[in-house]
Amino acid sequence: MSDPFNFPQQDLLRHAHLISDAVDRLCRSGQLILGEGVRQFEVAFATWLGAGTQPRQVIGVANGTDALELALRAAGVGPGDRVLLPSHTAYATAAAILRLEACPVFVDLEPGRPVLSATHLDQLLSGSETSPGQGPFRAAIAVHLYGEACDLVPLLAVCERHGIALIEDCAQACGTLYRQRAVGTWGHFAAFSFYPTKNLAACGDGGALVVNRPDRIEAARRSRFYGWDDDRRAVQFGVNSRLDELQAWVLLGKLASLGEQIEQRRQVADWYAGQLGACLLRLPGDGADWRHSYHLYVVRLDPSERERVLVEGKRRGLPLALHYALGCHQTPYLIERFGPQPPLPETERRLAEILTLPLHPYLDLASVCSVAEPLRDLLAEAGAAPWAAPVSSQQVA
Ligand SMILES: Cc1ncc(COP(=O)(O)O)c(C=O)c1O
Structure with missing residues (x-):
């Protein structure tokens, strides 16, 4: 398997x-x-x-x-x-x-x-x-x-x-x-x-x-x-x-099936939205001017919650990741080479909020649920975080 x-x-x-x-x-x-x-x-x-x-x-x-x-x-x-x-x-x-x-x-x-x-x-x-x-x-x-x-x-x-x-x-x-x-x-x-x-x-x-x-x-x-x-x-x-x-x-x-694969990515994103739409997460989605191709599925949550969910989720075997843990302006080599970089408030806020869930065209609904259900449980364990209201996948993240 x-x-x-x-x-x-x-x-x-x-x-x-x-x-x-x-x-x-x-x-x-x-x-x-x-x-x-x-x-x-x-x-x-x-x-x-x-x-x-x-x-x-x-x-x-x-x-x-x-x-x-x-x-x-x-x-x-x-x-x-x-x-x-x-x-x-x-x-x-x-x-x-x-x-x-x-x-x-x-x-x-x-x-x-x-x-x-x-x-x-x-x-x-x-x-x-x-x-x-x-x-x-x-x-x-x-x-x-x-x-x-x-x-x-x-x-x-x-x-x-x-x-x-x-x-x-x-x-x-x-x-x-x-x-x-x-x-x-x-x-x-x-x-x-x-x-x-x-x-x-x-x-x-x-x-x-x-x-x-x-x-x-x-x-x-x-x-x-x-x-x-x-x-x-x-x-x-x-x-x-x-x-x-x-x-x-x-x-x-592969070009022949690329369109189909992107639709499949969008289907997986919809399944996530169905499973997570009522949680205290911000979900990615289309906007008025863009149609998402979902290379990565990155949700956002309150920074204090993000750390707990990431650490505890990984401990329980959930396939969670960060894209990215650091902004380029925070990487040691660039700081060493070009000196300390000016702060980027919006970037730094986002870096503390993000969490990547697995998404690709071969995931079925059961695989999506195997991530979404324990994630919902983890979020519920902390009680309601006041930060984010439920949003649908079609709203701007
Ligand atoms: C945003 C972005 N730019 C550039 C690249 C570089 O592509 P490659 O790994 O094919 O050199 C990547 C690869 O991960 C990427 O995600």
């Missing part, structure tokens, strides 16, 4: 035939690197993302962090430049900035949401909020955390007003819609990860850089392969970050 909470294993078992088909293709074609699989996947993924305002190109790369790094390079970020991002994200977002010797500047969150605030972004760019670093601001990274979309229209307006690039970090948001259009089609550039736990999961590492600026497509494409032109002459800076043919064929095969 496989572990009901082990998504990569269940996903691998369900798609094992795609892997053997891919190996078969590799043996027949002998093409292992940048062949027909990558070419077909790039076209299919661009089509899957759908129409935006600009012609776009998908460039398959080795992982999501590389996709972010190459997006930053395509945006013209260099050593000493400042790049804005939320502190509440996977550390990979910040790590990509460090690779360029650029300086991360953390933007606080929108009240009540896990995404960066356009108002704070504007204040930092216009200097009315102070920020570390001296270099010019070059880009902002909007992270669609957990699969919840950032408010892209005001963010784009702020970036364009200040003449900087907007990069969408879609690592957790494959399948999320903003104003009925896929995230990844709004910013100047976007980065996707196909790490094995992601909504579109490879059977190893994989990622994609999306370029929505026609004038940057060719340079971005060359940047994943040493900066070579078609005659294999280096004409610019480049790295080695190629999506593997095996992964490309598997991802191409």
Whole structure:
């Protein structure tokens, strides 16, 4: 019996035939690197993302962090430049900035949401909020955390007003819609990860850089392969970050059922809402402008309760986690390298409230109940916490 909470294993078992088909293709074609699989996947993924305002190109790369790094390079970020991002994200977002010797500047969150605030972004760019670093601001990274979309229209307006690039970090948001259009089609550039736990999961590492600026497509494409032109002459800076043919064929095969898998994630979220809606928790959900893809299911509760529920829940064997225990601005390495970071009140409040419950497309109602029922019991044991009124999954978290 496989572990009901082990998504990569269940996903691998369900798609094992795609892997053997891919190996078969590799043996027949002998093409292992940048062949027909990558070419077909790039076209299919661009089509899957759908129409935006600009012609776009998908460039398959080795992982999501590389996709972010190459997006930053395509945006013209260099050593000493400042790049804005939320502190509440996977550390990979910040790590990509460090690779360029650029300086991360953390933007606080929108009240009540896990995404960066356009108002704070504007204040930092216009200097009315102070920020570390001296270099010019070059880009902002909007992270669609957990699969919840950032408010892209005001963010784009702020970036364009200040003449900087907007990069969408879609690592957790494959399948999320903003104003009925896929995230990844709004910013100047976007980065996707196909790490094995992601909504579109490879059977190893994989990622994609999306370029929505026609004038940057060719340079971005060359940047994943040493900066070579078609005659294999280096004409610019480049790295080695190629999506593997095996992964490309598997991802191409999985695209066919991606929509169905996202609906299944949404079904699991509805089951949680049914089980937990009357508890003293804040549940994630859709908003007026976004349709959630539920990469992660993160609830919120009163900070004093959160600690007790986390510790006691884990002691009783509940599969609970934190995404994330620390904001990037609190990580030892960034403090050592850039000095103490300015406080981010909304981010710090949220970090103390969050709790991640397992969610993936293979969970059934019984598995959801096996988490929700003991969680309800745990919450009831403390008596009523006055902090949160019951909310439905369709309300803004
Ligand atoms: C928000 C975010 N950005 C970037 C990444 C980096 O992706 P990868 O692990 O494929 O390099 C991740 C991966 O966890 C992520 O969650």
